[in-house]
Amino acid sequence: MTAPLLEVEDLHVEFRTRDGVAKVLNGVGYQVNAGETLAVLGESGSGKSVTAQTIMGILDTPPAFVTKGAIRFNGEDLLAASADRRRDVRGDGIAMIFQDALSALNPVFTVGFQIEEQLRVRRGMTRKEARARAIELLDLVKIPNAKNRVGEYPHQFSGGMRQRAMIAMSLALDPEMLIADEPTTALDVTVQAQIMDLLREIQTERDMGLILITHDLGVVADVADRIAVMYAGRIVEHADVYQLFRAPGHPYTESLLESLPRLDLKGQELKTIKGLPPSLTNIPSGCPFHPRCPRAVDVCKTEVPANHRLGLDRTSACHFAEEVVSRG
Amino acid sequence: MGRYVLRRLLQLIPVFIGTTFIIYALVWAIPQDPFAGKCGQRPCPEAYISAMSDKFNFDDPLPLQYLKYMGNVITGDFGDTFSGISVGEQISTAYPTTVKLAIVALLIEALIGITAGVLTGLRKQGFLDNLVLVSTLFLISLPVFVTGFVLRLYLGPQGLDLFDVGVDATDPTFAQLILPGFVLGSTSMAYVARLTRSSIAENRHADYVRTAIAKGQPTRRVVGVHLLRNSLIPVITFLGTDLGSLMGGAIVTEGVFNINGIGGLIFRGIQEKEGITVTGVVTMLVLVYLLMSLIVDLLYAVLDPRIRYE
Numbered sequence: 001m002t003a004p005l006l007e008v009e010d011l012h013v014e015f016r017t018r019d020g021v022a023k024v025l026n027g028v029g030y031q032v033n034a035g036e037t038l039a040v041l042g043e044s045g046s047g048k049s050v051t052a053q054t055i056m057g058i059l060d061t062p063p064a065f066v067t068k069g070a071i072r073f074n075g076e077d078l079l080a081a082s083a084d085r086r087r088d089v090r091g092d093g094i095a096m097i098f099q100d101a102l103s104a105l106n107p108v109f110t111v112g113f114q115i116e117e118q119l120r121v122r123r124g125m126t127r128k129e130a131r132a133r134a135i136e137l138l139d140l141v142k143i144p145n146a147k148n149r150v151g152e153y154p155h156q157f158s159g160g161m162r163q164r165a166m167i168a169m170s171l172a173l174d175p176e177m178l179i180a181d182e183p184t185t186a187l188d189v190t191v192q193a194q195i196m197d198l199l200r201e202i203q204t205e206r207d208m209g210l211i212l213i214t215h216d217l218g219v220v221a222d223v224a225d226r227i228a229v230m231y232a233g234r235i236v237e238h239a240d241v242y243q244l245f246r247a248p249g250h251p252y253t254e255s256l257l258e259s260l261p262r263l264d265l266k267g268q269e270l271k272t273i274k275g276l277p278p279s280l281t282n283i284p285s286g287c288p289f290h291p292r293c294p295r296a297v298d299v300c301k302t303e304v305p306a307n308h309r310l311g312l313d314r315t316s317a318c319h320f321a322e323e324v325v326s327r328g
Numbered sequence: 329m330g331r332y333v334l335r336r337l338l339q340l341i342p343v344f345i346g347t348t349f350i351i352y353a354l355v356w357a358i359p360q361d362p363f364a365g366k367c368g369q370r371p372c373p374e375a376y377i378s379a380m381s382d383k384f385n386f387d388d389p390l391p392l393q394y395l396k397y398m399g400n401v402i403t404g405d406f407g408d409t410f411s412g413i414s415v416g417e418q419i420s421t422a423y424p425t426t427v428k429l430a431i432v433a434l435l436i437e438a439l440i441g442i443t444a445g446v447l448t449g450l451r452k453q454g455f456l457d458n459l460v461l462v463s464t465l466f467l468i469s470l471p472v473f474v475t476g477f478v479l480r481l482y483l484g485p486q487g488l489d490l491f492d493v494g495v496d497a498t499d500p501t502f503a504q505l506i507l508p509g510f511v512l513g514s515t516s517m518a519y520v521a522r523l524t525r526s527s528i529a530e531n532r533h534a535d536y537v538r539t540a541i542a543k544g545q546p547t548r549r550v551v552g553v554h555l556l557r558n559s560l561i562p563v564i565t566f567l568g569t570d571l572g573s574l575m576g577g578a579i580v581t582e583g584v585f586n587i588n589g590i591g592g593l594i595f596r597g598i599q600e601k602e603g604i605t606v607t608g609v610v611t612m613l614v615l616v617y618l619l620m621s622l623i624v625d626l627l628y629a630v631l632d633p634r635i636r637y638e
Contacts, residue, residue, distance in 0.1 A: 059543050060533070090544030098542075103535040107634055108557050117553075118543055153633045169543070 003075050004031035005209040006055070006094070006177055011069035011237075013047075015280075016062060016073055016314040023281040024050050024064070026233040034176065035199075035207040039214060039224035039241075042258075043277050048213045052179045055211075056096050057086040073177070091118060095170035099182040101162035105154040111138075111165045112150035118172040137168040141198060160191035165196065177209040184219060196223055217260055221245060226313070229253050232278050232288035237313045249308075249316035249325045251293045287319070295320060332637035333626070340618050345398075347614045348607075352394045355603040384604065384609035397607070406608035415608040418593055424590035425500060429581075432502060432509030438518035438567055442560070445524020449559070450551065452529055460525070464518035466546075476511040476584035483507060500587060508585040512578050516570045523566055527559040533629060534558070561631045565624055572620030576613045 013025040025047045032038045038047045053059045057078065071078045073093055078086060100102040106114060115137055116130035125133065131150065136148035141164040154162055163183060170178060180199060182191035200223050203210045214220060220227055220241070227244050229237040229252065237250035246276055248254040258271040275292040278284055284291055289301040299319055308321035318324060363372045363380070380386070384407075385393045400407060406415035444464075448457040467475070483490045484507065491507040510517075531537065532555060535551060540554040577591030597605035629635045 045468070056542050058538060087544045090542055092544060096542045098535065098539060100535065104539045106536040106554050106558070107541070108561075108632060109554075113378075117545065121549065155634050161366060166539075173544075 003072075004036065005034045005074065007070075007072040008030040008051065008055065009070045009072070010055060011051065011071065012067045013050055013059070013064055014067055015064050017156070020281045020324060024192065024233050024280055024285060025054070025069075027069075028230070028233070028235055028285070029069075030228045030235060031236065032177065032211055034174075034209050035204065036226070037201070037210040037212055037224045039212045039220040039227045040230060041214060041217070041220055041227055042230035043215060045277050046230040047177065048230050049181055050095065050233075051230075052181055052213055055179065056090060056094060058090075058096075066257075075168070077170065079206040091170075092122065092173045094177040094179060095175035096179040096181065097163070097166045097170050097183050100186045101166045102154060102186075105162065105166060105169075107154060110151050110153055111157065111169075112152075115150075115169045115172055118169065120152075122173055128175070133172075134168075137171055138165065140171070140202075141165070141168045142260070143168070160194060161186050163187060163191075163195050164198065167195075167202070171202065171206075174206070175208065177211070178203070179211045181213045182215070183212075186214070192219070199223070217256065232283055233280065234288070234317065235315075236289065236317045237315070239310070239316075243311075243314060247325050249310050249321050250318045251295050251324060252289050254324065255292075255294070287317070295324070329629075329637055333376065333622075336622050336625070340622070343618060344614060348398070348611045349394055351610045351614075352607050353390060355606050356390070356393070383408070388546055400478070401608075401611060406611075407604045409602045409604055417603050418605060419590070419609060419612060420589055422590045422593045425574065426577045426591070428500070428502065429505050429509060429512060429578065429587065429589055430571060432505045433516075433566060433574055434571050436506070436509050437513035437520050437570070441517045441520025442524050442563065444521040445563070446528055446551070446556065446559075448521070449525040449528025452604060457525075460521055464521050467514045467518040470514075472511060472515065472578075472580045473584060475514050476508075479507060479511055480584060491613060505587075508581050508587060511584070512574065514582040516566075520563060520566065524559065524563050527562055528555065531555055531559045564631060567627055568620065568624035568627055572617045572624070573615050575620065629630035 008031065011025050011028040011030050012023075015024055016021040025073055028047065028051050030038060030040070040051065042048045050059070050064070054064075054066060055078070059066075066079060069079070073089060078089065081089075095211060100118045104263065105111065109117075112131065112134050115134040116127070119125040119130040120127065121262065123130075133135075135146045135150050143149055143161055143164050148159070149161075154165070157165060157314060163186075167183075178199075183199065184195050187195060199210065199212075202208070212219070224241050227237075227239060227241055227242075228235045228307060229250065231252050237244065239249060243249075244253060245257070248257055251303075255271070255273045259273060261270055273292055278288055278291070284301075286302045287293070287296075287300045287305050290296040303319070305317045305319045305321075307315040307317050310316055310321055310325055316324070367373070367376065385396050388396070397407070404416070406419065408414055408417075417513055444460045448454075448460045451457060481487055485492070492504050534555075536558075537550060537555055540550045545554070577589050577594060579591035579595045581587070582589045582591045583595070590613070594606060594609050596602075597609065625637075629637055
């Protein structure tokens with residue numbers, strides 16, 4: 001087997017603030033191959049975006065510190081690389097798109113300028129070449145009338161078009177890997193589907209690795225190959241999409257799936273997960289999910305569960321993983 | 329945009345008439361007798377009074393006086409002083425000096441203020457930040473005449489002799505205006521530094537800055553292009569307004585450095601009760617200030633494409 005395109009191993013990140021140390025990531029590990037989509041699922045504050053920002057190297061230090069772990073991109077440990085090397089990888093090797101394209105694009109520059117900037121500064125293209133390529137890229141992400149829109153400002157684009165423009169910008173340097181941090185959260189449902197289709201299409205065409213960060217289970221089911229479920233800064237379950245939806249291997253995943261509205265259970269009260277996600281300055285002992293877990297027993301309060309293997313490429317961090325899967 | 333400019337220009341008319349009328353009325357209302365003290369210890373001769381009354385239309389009611397005066401101003405005639413010097417000529421000798429001084433002051437405050445603001449905004453709480461905060465507080469608190477006299481004394485010919493000041497008072501060179509320009513711009517420079525600092529610090533964590541970093545753009549481009557372009561919008565607006573007031577002359581700075589600008593002209597006009605000089609100069613300054621503020625508003629739309637004037 002060839003080495004994965006991106007490999008995150010035992011990543012620990014903490015935020016040192018005046019109010020104490022928040023342990024935001026506590027041993028996150030996942031890998032993504034070329035042409036594959038990994039969905040990272042979790043509630044707000046579970047650490048999914050922080051993992052992505054650590055991969056990109058765009059966390060602000062201080063307050064954020066990587067205390068342990070490795071991030072290997074094409075076999076090269078990025079955490080050990082120089083600042084210049086990391087900057088080279090950004091945009092060129094791994095590109096990232098953000099949730100709210102309106103605030104993520106610079107309001108005072110035209111969309112064209114922001115795409116061309118990559119080509120001019122990073123590829124040494126002339127203004128004219130860059131403009132031509134920017135129009136091609138906008139065409140590629142299906143922005144109608146790209147030739148005229150290239151000179152417009154982000155606020156003149158609709159929400160969906162802005163996200164398309166951001167995708168075009170991320171593709172400017174032909175990255176091998178794309179991280180999409182909740183790319184559709186700020187959009188309405190029909191536009192969400194279009195953007196997801198576009199991402200999938202581009203990924204297949206270019207054989208790109210894609211990390212899709214989301215809290216939307218619906219999005220995940222459609223496009224992901226594999227899913228990593230995060231809770232309190234660690235990955236609690238990691239599985240193939242079909243396996244995970246058919247038989248979740250962790251009580252947290254199980255609760256998440258139960259909280260989905262379903263057509264065949266119309267009229268019944270929707271299940272929710274009791275309690276709140278844990279405070280990262282004060283993570284519960286043992287299994288961090290135990291205060292909210294319907295299956296919790298004494299051992300969950302004291303012992304941190306190890307990653308149980310549940311077949312090839314499938315793990316669950318629950319003391320009773322096998323039991324959960326078979327009951328599911 | 330064209331319609332907006334037209335509307336703004338039309339708005340200038342009532343503002344212009346209102347302000348100039350107030351100035352005209354005030355100037356000729358104090359002192360009540362325009363001839364008091366004009367002819368030394370003795371009262372002025374009848375012939376002089378009647379000639380001057382005729383010249384300045386003193387026998388007409390005030391609104392009519394004003395209308396006659398404005399009628400002349402519109403044709404470019406600002407009138408003559410009691411002793412027969414043309415006010416238009418007075419302005420055209422003094423104004424170039426004031427404009428030069430204003431430009432020097434503006435350049436100095438923009439250059440030093442923005443540099444200090446960017447450096448401290450990027451690195452808050454450091455030594456430099458505290459240094460800038462304290463020194464700007466110092467500049468803001470000190471009256472201009474203190475800064476002026478102290479700097480002239482210690483940096484001018486009597487002190488370290490770093491700057492050549494006030495040799496040719498009627499037509500000073502740019503080099504001679506560096507120190508006066510610094511003094512004149514010092515308070516605004518402090519404000520520019522603080523405004524830039526807070527603007528940079530606020531925008532530094534903006535999403536679009538994070539995007540630029542994630543794109544792998546070099547740090548100097550992230551700061552110099554993406555961050556600065558957004559952060560300078562309020563600063564440039566402030567500088568524009570400030571240029572409007574700098575153009576109005578600087579009585580204190582001009583006095584300290586013996587520069588013959590528009591500020592001194594107004595000052596002497598008031599002292600010598602030359603109402604026609606004061607009215608003429610202030611009328612022109614009102615016009616300059618109104619136009620500058622219009623330019624600033626238009627500049628704002630150029631700097632921030634999200635702003636549209638209908």
